[in-house]
Amino acid sequence: MEYIEQSFEVKFAYKVFFTNHIFDPSNLTIAAFLDSRADKDITKKLLIILDGGVLKHHPQLEQQITTYFQAVKGFQLIPEIIVIAGGEAVKNDEPLFYKLVDAIDHHGIDRHSFVIGIGGGSVLDLVGYVAAVSHRGIKHIRIPTTVLSQNDSGVGVKNGINYKGKKNFLGTFAPPVAVFNDAELLTTLDPRDWRAGISEAVKVALIKDASFFSWLETNAAALVAGNMPVMQELIYRCAALHMAHIGGAGDPFESGSSRPLDFGHWSAHKLEQLTHFSLRHGEAVSIGIAVDSVYSYLLGWIDEAAMTRIVTLLVQLQLPIYHPLLEMQDGKISPVIAGLEEFREHLGGRLTISLLRAIGKGEEVHEMDLDLLQQAVATCAQWNTTAS
Template identity: 70%
Template sequence: MSYIQQSFSVQFEYKVFFTEKIFDTANTDFANFLESRAEKGIRKKLLFIVDDGVTKHHDYLQDQITAYFENIDGFELIQDIIVVPGGEASKNDLQLFYWLVNTLDQHAIDRHSYVVGIGGGSVLDLVGYVAAVSHRGVKHIRIPTTVLSQNDSGVGVKNGINYHGKKNFLGTFAPPAAVFNDATFLATLDERDWRSGMVEAVKVALIKDAGFFDWMESHAGLLTQADPASLQYLIRRCAELHMAHIGGAGDPFESGSSRPLDFGHWSAHKLEQLTDFELRHGEAVSIGIALDSVYSWLTGMLDADSLDRIIKLLKELRLPLYHPLLEIEDDQSAIVAGLEEFREHLGGQLTISLLRAIGKGQEVHSIDLAILRKAVNMLRDKW
């Protein structure tokens, strides 16, 4: 037998910036980043793709972006920003994906260029995927505009769209060139969006940082009022924990079967699909966290006091704990199919994160459906 072998590694590096009024000409954060990427003799293009919910509340954005780029050398702004539907609908529309790829082609966006996504997590997922598959990888910059995207999906390395009703079936691991969290965009979110966005902070605290969970308990009142300082601390700490996991877990592209940052997500992904995405992602994750926390207690992993604290915090943040589509009649029930779909999405054996304690997750490789049904019934009847 004869063969040739090669082995190499690729280092990725990107920064998450925290700023306000990013395209105010007095704010040089974005300009400084671009200037650090400028190359003599190469004029790089920038194409902006923006969530329509953002343009609705910030109708000055087009003019502001145009004015901002008047004094930045080495870059060519594609004058008309591309506006796309926001929310999960943007990830369900294959024709929108193809149209955006064609748009990059029409504007001759090459691998020296940048695609800049501004919007919630769904739009950023779509834009990142479009960039990643065009020319085998156009650089993309993320400007998340929701609590959920600023503290979770927007700072990570995943991109994707839904396919045949399966969440993120098509996608890539492609880190952004940079992320800019602009607090200004949060001021125009409706209550349902900023409230559901906080659940990812609850999730990461439960599996990674008991002290952060304690902080959320003591600041729950301020958080439910969208206190700016409290919300900004929550976003930053959650983003720190997510990025620390991506860089420190040794499996940033999820090549194994472990996915601890998806605590509470196996049922959440299925609930989103079953409700035709009427449930916000954060709302579905809140229900998933409640379900898996009760299951952890029923199996003897988690103590009763910790379970009570988790349920109390979710309720104080006015997040949902139950949905009728959780009901399990038998092993053919719709929500049960979510277990196999979750396993299939990552491959290998089923791996579900549960709780050993607040701040300490533990992975299991099987779920007892009788106990799971009991957990669903408790969520329905007790709280």
């Protein structure tokens, strides 16, 4: 059989910067990065897409951005900063996707240019997708503005939008060229969003790093109280663990079935969808962590003390550990647990779910016992009653 074999590697590299007051003229973090990408022969364009929720709390931001980039040589800021709504809804908004593609066309944004998304995870997912498919990939910069996007989604390599209600049905793997985490932007977060973002740190600690889990226990009260230096340390450590997994586990673009970072997520995705996103992603993940941790205990994989530590930490962080949709409804299987079957189908017939062998050690299974799962839900319900 005659054939030609093609084989090549593509290298991806980017830095995630941690800073404060990123658009203060004296803060050179972005300016220095751009300077490293300048080219004396051409002026590169910058197109900014800004989360309206962020702008509301930082009304001076547009002016700050304009002033900041005027001082950066070799780059031309497109004067029209595009402001879009924030939140999951933007990922369901197909006309908005095309509006952003049109802006890229209209402003002549090419592969030398940079699209800069400023906002929460949903806005960054949308902007990243627009950049990834326009001209087969325009460079994009992320400036995440929530705990969740600064420690998890914003530092990773995925983007996407929903299609006909299916989360992230359309998307790509396309690493950003840089990420800038500005702690100052977190100061105006709704307390619910502040706390919800912590659940991804609990998740990554549980599957990867027992000492980080202990650190979270020690610092739970400070985190809930809004202590910024503690939150900055959390974000740094969580982002580092998340990135180490993507870069180090050998499958950054998920060509295989393994998804250890999705611990607690199978039920979370379903809960978000069934509650029409009235649950924050981080809150749904917290519930998912509780259920899968209790399930790991009932399976005999972790001991009661470990389970108690996990649930206690979530409760201390004022994160939810239970939702009524987890119960059987009218004698029928819980709609969330029914989602497990959909998930199995989605994965092509073989389930891959992360559970816990210990605090700090995730392990995958390919089957879940539905009775045991319903028992785990009952335990979470009990904990929930005790906690409230």
